[in-house]
Amino acid sequence: MPSPEFSLRRRDFLAAGAAAFAPALALAQGRRIRLAQVGTGGRGVYWGRSLLQNYNDTVQIVGLCDINAKRVEVAKELIGSGAPTFVDFDRMVEETKPDLVLVTTVDSAHYTYIIRAMELGHDVLTEKPLCTDERQCQMILDAERKYGRRLIVAFNARHYPQAKKIKQLLMEKAIGDVISVDYQEYLDTSHGASYFRRWHRIKEHSGTLLVSKSCHHFDQVNWWLDSPPVEVVGYGDLRFYGRNNPFRSTHCRVCPYKQRCQFYTDVTRNETSMKLYVGCEGEDGYQIDGCVWRLDVNIQDTYAVMVKHENGARLSYTANTFMPYEGQEIALNGTKGRIDFNMYDGGGHRDHEVRLTRNFGKSEVIRDFETRSGGHGGADPSLHDLIFRNPGAPDPLGLRAGSLAGAYSSLVGIAGYRSIERGGERVRIRDLVKL
Numbered sequence: 018m019p020s021p022e023f024s025l026r027r028r029d030f031l032a033a034g035a036a037a038f039a040p041a042l043a044l045a046q047g048r049r050i051r052l053a054q055v056g057t058g059g060r061g062v063y064w065g066r067s068l069l070q071n072y073n074d075t076v077q078i079v080g081l082c083d084i085n086a087k088r089v090e091v092a093k094e095l096i097g098s099g100a101p102t103f104v105d106f107d108r109m110v111e112e113t114k115p116d117l118v119l120v121t122t123v124d125s126a127h128y129t130y131i132i133r134a135m136e137l138g139h140d141v142l143t144e145k146p147l148c149t150d151e152r153q154c155q156m157i158l159d160a161e162r163k164y165g166r167r168l169i170v171a172f173n174a175r176h177y178p179q180a181k182k183i184k185q186l187l188m189e190k191a192i193g194d195v196i197s198v199d200y201q202e203y204l205d206t207s208h209g210a211s212y213f214r215r216w217h218r219i220k221e222h223s224g225t226l227l228v229s230k231s232c233h234h235f236d237q238v239n240w241w242l243d244s245p246p247v248e249v250v251g252y253g254d255l256r257f258y259g260r261n262n263p264f265r266s267t268h269c270r271v272c273p274y275k276q277r278c279q280f281y282t283d284v285t286r287n288e289t290s291m292k293l294y295v296g297c298e299g300e301d302g303y304q305i306d307g308c309v310w311r312l313d314v315n316i317q318d319t320y321a322v323m324v325k326h327e328n329g330a331r332l333s334y335t336a337n338t339f340m341p342y343e344g345q346e347i348a349l350n351g352t353k354g355r356i357d358f359n360m361y362d363g364g365g366h367r368d369h370e371v372r373l374t375r376n377f378g379k380s381e382v383i384r385d386f387e388t389r390s391g392g393h394g395g396a397d398p399s400l401h402d403l404i405f406r407n408p409g410a411p412d413p414l415g416l417r418a419g420s421l422a423g424a425y426s427s428l429v430g431i432a433g434y435r436s437i438e439r440g441g442e443r444v445r446i447r448d449l450v451k452l
């Protein structure tokens with residue numbers, strides 16, 4: 018049984034979503050959704066472009082804001098938008114009067130804009146994670162209650178065709194009740210390393226990869242199980258990147274070890290990165306090609322986390338960021354069978370499969386997925402449709418994620434890194450935040 022609190026809050030969100038959600042109201046009034054965006058780096062540009070190209074009939078970008086005055090100008094050009102640009106968020110909101118504020122800044126700044134936007138009377142759509150520590154989480158939940166605005170968390174990982182299929186099978190009770198989940202995440206020496214080049218390597222910006230990256234996976238599990246997490250135990254180490262190399266530099270462009278470092282990357286060959294980051298370095302000093310061996314790395318690169326859910330199910334989760342290929346191995350173990358999802362990509366190893374095996378029955382590969390083009394295997398356009406084309410449409414799989422889903426997914430990661438800090442101590446979610 019899902020917890021009453023969990024279901025009630027979700028029902029609240031769904032019920033109110035269609036009527037009071039300002040973007041839905043705008044569409045009902047026959048006008049486009051006025052969207053103001055803060056954070057115009059890589060993901061921000063991706064959002065802007067996608068909205069302009071695919072939702073120009075329902076969305077109008079009315080303002081772009083970033084703390085980096087140069088980057089916001091470059092982003093405007095890359096998006097191809099005619100919207101005014103700002104470095105002052107309050108001014109943008111005041112002048113553009115948006116129906117929706119889209120937050121795509123670095124993770125640790127999300128809460129600032131979520132709260133301020135709601136305080137100024139606006140609904141918010143934020144990139145994941147909702148927050149990077151328990152204090153931010155409490156402040157967001159309190160602000161939502163106080164200002165009565167709607168908050169959506171953009172969990173595109175719910176929208177992968179395989180993730181939706183798993184949800185559907187679970188709702189049909191294809192494997193009975195889920196007793197445990199095994200979830201293994203493999204990030205390779207390109208994707209995994211990218212987090213150690215960028216701001217994610219600093220815990221104060223990302224809340225470690227347990228928050229910045231794994232919040233997707235914790236959210237999937239919370240959603241699949243339809244039961245909130247209650248307790249977390251975590252272990253994590255920095256065993257590969259950071260200090261674990263005899264030589265290092267500040268960033269690749271100036272590195273004297275270019276010839277011998279397997280992680281050397283030449284950002285000058287990427288025109289977009291040169292414009293969006295290198296050309297804007299003068300404003301904030303941020304280097305997109307940071308050395309993966311820098312001594313300031315204060316996150317871990319290998320994680321093992323156990324999570325107990327309210328319904329008694331438990332999750333065993335691992336993430337490793339230095340693998341020879343990308344991949345996931347996920348298993349949901351139920352009273353009547355098991356669902357496996359395995360995906361590998363890299364080093365000539367390319368495969369993916371969802372398998373349903375009922376107890377005492379035959380194992381079958383599930384093939385009836387919807388297929389869709391677009392970012393993250395079609396997950397991004399599926400998410401965008403739900404918000405910008407059909408904001409009031411029925412949502413039988415519960416794909417819409419509000420503040421509580423955002424909070425629980427971040428809190429598993431936060432509890433995980435608190436547990437790591439405390440030498441593997443058990444951390445209870447209810448001791449972190451009053452939900």
Ligand SMILES: NC(=O)c1ccc[n+]([C@@H]2O[C@H](COP(=O)([O-])OP(=O)(O)OC[C@H]3O[C@@H](n4cnc5c(N)ncnc54)[C@H](O)[C@@H]3O)[C@@H](O)[C@H]2O)c1
Nearest residue numbers: 056057058059060061083084085121122123124126144145
């Ligand atoms: N859902 C997904 O699949 C997905 C994919 C990539 C990134 N993301 C998320 O999107 C967000 C942005 O990531 P990114 O890859 O674009 O990073 P990025 O570094 O390219 O961009 C971040 C931007 O935020 C700006 N910024 C930093 N602090 C700010 C502040 N206090 N106020 C205003 N702007 C500020 C930076 O100047 C930069 O332009 C992150 O939260 C990340 O976790 C989600």
